[in-house]
Amino acid sequence: xxxxxxxxxxxxxxxxxxxxxxxxxxxxxxxxxxxxxxxxxxxxxxxxxxxxxxxxxxxxxxxxxxxxxxxxxxxxxxxxxxxxxxxxxxxxxxxxxxxxxxxxxxxxxxxxxxxxxxxxxxxxxxxxxxxxxxxxxxxxxxxxxxxxxxxxxxxxxxxxxxxxxxxxxxxxxxxxxxxxxxxxxxxxxxxxxxxxxxxxxxxxxxxxxxxxxxxxxxxxxxxxxxxxxxxxxxxxxxxxxxxxxxxxxxxxxxxxxxxxxxxxxxxxxxxxxxxxxxxxxxxxxxxxxxxxxxxxxxxxxxxxxxxxxxxxxxxxxxxxxxxxxxxxxxxxxxxxxxxxxxxxxxxxxxxxxxxxxxx
Amino acid sequence: xxxxxxxxxxxxxxxxxxxxxxxxxxxxxxxxxxxxxxxxxxxxxxxxxxxxxxxxxxxxxxxxxxxxxxxxxxxxxxxxxxxxxxxxxxxxxxxxxxxxxxxxxxxxxxxxxxxxxxxxxxxxxxxxxxxxxxxxxxxxxxxxxxxxxxxxxxxxxxxxxxxxxxxxxxxxxxxxxxxxxxxxxxxxxxxxxxxxx
Numbered sequence: 001x002x003x004x005x006x007x008x009x010x011x012x013x014x015x016x017x018x019x020x021x022x023x024x025x026x027x028x029x030x031x032x033x034x035x036x037x038x039x040x041x042x043x044x045x046x047x048x049x050x051x052x053x054x055x056x057x058x059x060x061x062x063x064x065x066x067x068x069x070x071x072x073x074x075x076x077x078x079x080x081x082x083x084x085x086x087x088x089x090x091x092x093x094x095x096x097x098x099x100x101x102x103x104x105x106x107x108x109x110x111x112x113x114x115x116x117x118x119x120x121x122x123x124x125x126x127x128x129x130x131x132x133x134x135x136x137x138x139x140x141x142x143x144x145x146x147x148x149x150x151x152x153x154x155x156x157x158x159x160x161x162x163x164x165x166x167x168x169x170x171x172x173x174x175x176x177x178x179x180x181x182x183x184x185x186x187x188x189x190x191x192x193x194x195x196x197x198x199x200x201x202x203x204x205x206x207x208x209x210x211x212x213x214x215x216x217x218x219x220x221x222x223x224x225x226x227x228x229x230x231x232x233x234x235x236x237x238x239x240x241x242x243x244x245x246x247x248x249x250x251x252x253x254x255x256x257x258x259x260x261x262x263x264x265x266x267x268x269x270x271x272x273x274x275x276x277x278x279x280x281x282x283x284x285x286x287x288x289x290x291x292x293x294x295x296x297x298x299x300x301x302x303x304x305x306x307x308x309x310x311x312x313x314x315x316x317x318x319x320x321x322x323x324x325x326x327x328x329x330x331x332x333x334x335x336x337x338x339x340x341x342x343x344x345x346x347x348x349x350x351x352x353x354x355x356x357x358x359x
Numbered sequence: 360x361x362x363x364x365x366x367x368x369x370x371x372x373x374x375x376x377x378x379x380x381x382x383x384x385x386x387x388x389x390x391x392x393x394x395x396x397x398x399x400x401x402x403x404x405x406x407x408x409x410x411x412x413x414x415x416x417x418x419x420x421x422x423x424x425x426x427x428x429x430x431x432x433x434x435x436x437x438x439x440x441x442x443x444x445x446x447x448x449x450x451x452x453x454x455x456x457x458x459x460x461x462x463x464x465x466x467x468x469x470x471x472x473x474x475x476x477x478x479x480x481x482x483x484x485x486x487x488x489x490x491x492x493x494x495x496x497x498x499x500x501x502x503x504x505x506x507x508x509x510x511x512x513x514x515x516x517x518x519x520x521x522x523x524x525x526x527x528x529x530x531x532x533x534x535x536x537x538x539x540x541x542x543x544x545x546x547x548x549x550x551x552x553x554x555x556x
Contacts, residue, residue, distance in 0.1 A: 096417040103415040107408035117401060121408050124428045127444055128421035199418040 058308045063230045070222045078215045085211075086204045090197075094162055094174060097129075097195045101176045105191035108135050108143075109180045119143050129199055131173055134192040137180070150194060158187050164197070172197045254290040254347050257336055259283065268336070273329045278303060279322050282315075286337060291349025293340045319345060392463045393550050399456040400541060403521055406432045406453060406491070410515035413498070414508045422507040426498035429514060433492045440496060454492065457484050464548070477547050480539040484521050487540065491517035 104125065111118040122133040122145045131150040135143040146152070151168045156175065163175040173194045180189035252259040256269045261284060266273045275283065281303045286294055294302075296312045303318075304310035323334040338346050406429055413425030430440050435452020461481040469477065491514045498510035523542045545551070 093417050096415060099415040100412060100417050100421075103412040104408075107411065117405060121405055123445075124405075124409055124425070125412065128416070128424040129418055130421070195417060199420060203418075 058306060059230050061308065063226055066226045066230065067219070067223045070226070071219055074215045074219050078211050082204070082208050082211055085207055086200075089200055089204055089207075093197070093200045097174050097193075098162060098176055098178070100195070101178050101191060101193045104133070104193065105178045105180050108191045112137055115142050119145065125193070129195045131167065131171075131194040131196055132192075135180075135190070136187075136192075137189050139188050155194075158190060158192055160187055165194070167194075252284065252287045254287045255336075256330070256333070257283075257287055257347065259287050268326060268330045268333050271329050273325050275322065275325060279318055279325070282318050283322055283337070286345055286347045290347045293343045293346045295344040299344065315345075392460065392467060392548070395456065395460050395463065396545055396548065396550050398451070399453060399460060400522075400545070402432055402450055402453050402456065403488075403518055403541065407515055407518040407522065410491070410495070410511050410518060413511040414515060416504070416508070416511075419502070419504045419507060422504060422511065423499055426495050426507065426511060426514075429495040429511075430492065430499065433488060433495060454485070454488050457481060457488060460544075461485075464544075467548070469547075473547055476539065477544055480541070480544040480547070483538055483540045484544070487517045487521045491521075 104121070107121060108118055111121070118135060122135065122143045125133055126145060126147050130147070132146040132155065133143065134141060134145075134155070149167055149169045149171065153168065156163075156165060158177045159175065160177065160179075164172055165175045166172050173196045175192070175194055177187060177190045177192040179187060180191060250261055252261065258267045258270075259265075259280075260267075264277075264280060266275055266280060266283060282299065285299065285302050296315050299315050300307075300310055304314070319337055319339075323337060326336050327334040336347060338348055340346055409425050409429050409432065413422055413429065416422035416425060424444070427442055427444065430438070431442065431444070431452075432450050433453050434441050435450055435455045437455065438452055461478070464474070464477050464481065494510045494514035494517065498507045498514065501507050501510060520538060521540045523538070523540050
């Protein structure tokens with residue numbers, strides 16, 4: 001029997017496929033050669049676990065997607081928490097500040113006839129958050145003490161509600177005025193104080209740092225759990241890898257083709273063919289059951305089990321490469337892998353179907 | 360005769376001088392006691408205001424500032440925990456002040472039974488001032504704002520007790536306070552009230 005094997009009922013279809021394939025090959029010769037080179041480079045690379053290869057693995061990709069989602073959700077949650085905390089903090093600060101001024105006002109009311117003591121008490125309040133203290137009786141300012149940052153300029157008009165204002169230095173403060181007689185309509189007798197908001201911002205900033213640290217810890221913890229759940233422990237993975245492959249390594253002979261799985265060697269007519277591991281795996285898969293057609297899905301599952309990006313193009317490229325190697329070793333052996341149009345690939349079953357020699 | 364009359368005149372003049380000096384010393388002692396007592400009462404009143412305001416401080420830093428002010432007011436410049444915050448506010452201190460007033464009271468020529476009552480009131484004042492100092496020092500050390508506020512409020516309560524404020528609001532004017540303190544001292548010494556709260 002001459003090589004190539006006799007075509008049967010599917011001859012016309014096979015011819016059409018070859019025509020289409022050759023046309024496509026011509027059209028994408030440059031692209032194909034580049035892809036082949038890239039794949040060959042990948043396989044020759046001393047670092048097979050490069051980023052691209054790692055990301056092509058489904059579990060690792062799932063892990064990164066899950067961790068990314070957790071990071072995003074955590075960041076959003078922390079941002080919302082920090083914002084809410086800042087709002088609550090500002091609200092509580094305003095309430096306490098109003099109480100602070102009211103406490104001073106209740107004391108100031110008793111010192112109406114003792115302005116010296118009143119001024120002393122007002123001075124004692126400066127040095128902390130209070131930047132200025134004013135007390136007025138009958139619309140007359142009797143006490144006006146200020147810290148250095150408040151400046152000596154005239155302050156804005158008194159308001160019965162707390163106002164957020166800005167000092168000449170750029171610092172923001174709460175301007176709070178309360179009446180001394182308890183009435184809220186007219187501010188004739190009042191105690192007024194400017195209280196810096198810097199402490200609120202500092203406290204919010206500190207809390208934000210703590211919350212960020214907690215968030216980072218949470219993300220790391222969740223990442224570890226996800227890594228365990230998705231990728232498994234390194235030890236478990238090693239044990240899996242150490243398992244003997246099924247079916248066990250053995251020598252396969254299919255016509256002139258001989259594959260020694262244990263020695264990882266391929267020979268045709270006793271001439272050794274140099275194949276990369278993926279090429280070897282693909283040829284071994286097909287030669288393991290001569291005559292059986294392997295679909296692209298089966299080949300992908302067997303040869304690229306962890307990749308979600310490998311597709312029929314890769315199979316075609318590898319088949320092309322194997323054929324080229326076979327042809328280069330023993331001319332005429334390129335059809336040792338047969339394309340079954342619409343179904344997949346196979347190594348011919350009978351000895352009659354197998355190429356004997358190209359000589 | 361001339362010699363005798365001259366001696367008599369000298370003796371009378373010396374006696375008059377001694378009497379005058381003694382009278383002026385007694386008067387100045389009374390004045391300094393009254394002014395010291397009034398100054399002490401004013402300082403306590405100021406401390407009460409600081410403690411009251413400090414219990415409403417918006418931040419822990421403000422609470423600590425006012426707690427330190429109160430410690431300064433209680434201990435004075437020579438106090439163990441005195442920290443100079445600004446030069447404009449230097450006080451003798453309530454605790455040294457009551458010690459001085461008590462010492463002067465002993466030489467004030469009071470009747471023994473009155474002196475005993477003054478001593479009791481003075482001891483009460485010293486005790487409450489010490490307790491106020493403890494609370495103020497605790498307010499300096501606590502980490503939480505609410506805790507610091509409670510300590511300042513406790514200090515305020517002790518100072519208010521010194522001024523018998525709680526009794527004034529709860530009892531009639533003529534009634535005797537449960538714990539005699541500064542106003543009792545001032546009443547016994549014939550000094551008008553200073554604490555108005």
